[in-house]
Amino acid sequence: MLVSENLSAWVEIEGIAAQEYNIKVKEDPKRVTCWIASEEGKAFGVHIKDTSCRIATCWTLSVDGVEVHSPVLVPRPKGECERTGCVTRVRVSPTEQRALVFSRMSTTDDDQYLERSAHLNVGEITLDIWTAQDSERTGPASCVQLPNDPVHEKSKKSGMHCIGLGAVEHEESATAELWDCIDHLATFSFKYRPLALLQANGIAPPPPPASASPDPEEIDRAVSAEEKELKHQMEIMQQRLAELEKSRGAKRVKEEPDTAAQRARKRVKRGPKSAFVSGEVIDLTSE
Template sequence: MRFGDFSAHVVIEGEDVKEYEITVNSSGTQATCWIVSEVGKMFSVKWSCHSSKRPACQGVLTVDGIGCVRTCLLPMYNKDTAFCSVMHLGTKERDLMFCNLQLSDDEALLGKPVLSHLGKIKLGISQGTIRWEPSKAPESGSQLTSYRSIYHEKSVKKLSTHCVGFGPEREHSIPSRVWEFVPNQDPPFEFIFEYRPIGILQANGIAPRSAPAIPTTLSDSSSGMQKTQSGVLERIALLENEMKRLRGQAHDETEDRKPKRIKKEHTEKRPLVHGEVIDLT
């Protein structure tokens, strides 16, 4: 999304996530859109200032109403883009990722209110000045080991079944100086990304349904038909040769089974003489 001198995008695996139904409020200070969330995918929020003459800018990221991290763009460093990709906790940091919301059918949870910020990633950008201060000793320990609440499945039926989770803790270095941001009189800008599973966005007509796969070009289709036809003709030729072989084999076996004619020995006949004795032994 982009409006005014600022833009912001959710990034997954190095790619900007597709945004649906972008809206801007009447005062021009808040932009909202829908994005697809995928369980197990880590993400970050990239934001930029496109003004050639800009003051110092600070971006503050919150997820599901939980403050995560602040980043700053300073004119002196000639950088126009910053990334919010982690939750900072004192000397620890944790990656941002999409997770399944914990649901239950326990009737005791039916009256529990659902957080209004659930399913929302919000980046607030302010303009002002920076005042540098020495770093203070940060608080240690994690505040998010058990932050996720359990909701009744009916309570979030029309909302998201996903939430933002956090990866394993790891150490991060603390700079020797930190800034204190002093905003000016300009109203802050807000970018709100409402995330849902793809099925919910499609069911609500926000994201288009997947179209069935078709051949990309006519030539691809023709090539596939030619390959199929060639295979059929080859199979027909093989079957014809096999039939010829079987016919020949059947003919040979028929010839072998024909009865053999016995050749009779030729004997000369002579007339019988009266009184002659014939030996019959």
């Protein structure tokens, strides 16, 4: 949030306050500047706040050098001093509005745009704050058109974003109260670039290094993959063991008959017990 006395302003990108870098304050004239990171394709709004109840204030909003809106904050009753406003859309016809969006800047190699590109006033959102006085006049609400000129691809502005517009939103035609801007109070300036450019130029801090501690989800995925692989290997091993056991059983059945026959051949057949006694002499001459 940029602050000057009782005045403040900030930019929100899709509802989130943009981080502000390199805030600088200049007193005379009062000017507060900073850098913010633009995000391509995202809508944004400029928020304003005035905590003074003394006077009405007119906030003139310009984007890329084009004035697009002038909201007025009127003093509230005593005791209700905080006044706020927000600009998220601009009127492009009496019955149409479109959202403010960060867009990619188109490029060309046509050299006729080389000189022109250097003078394009892009990359800045500016709020000028004035004391305001009711002119007691009304008129049709003003309509704006943003330029859509490309930049030369060799231009220093190549790679930047610009302010674009979102889809058309229809509404009834309206009139507006006309106020006169009297005394200048302050200027708030938000210079925007893609975050990568801010980091490359040392305006925004570089991206944090990769975390040393592994991501728990990555660990779970790795463990699950390893567990699955181990189970697969176990299934293969169990299947191989079963095949080996089956092969070994078939071999035993085949070998058993041969083994029995071999044992039979080795068995010796014994005759009747001999009648001779060791040391006895037999007389073969007797009848």
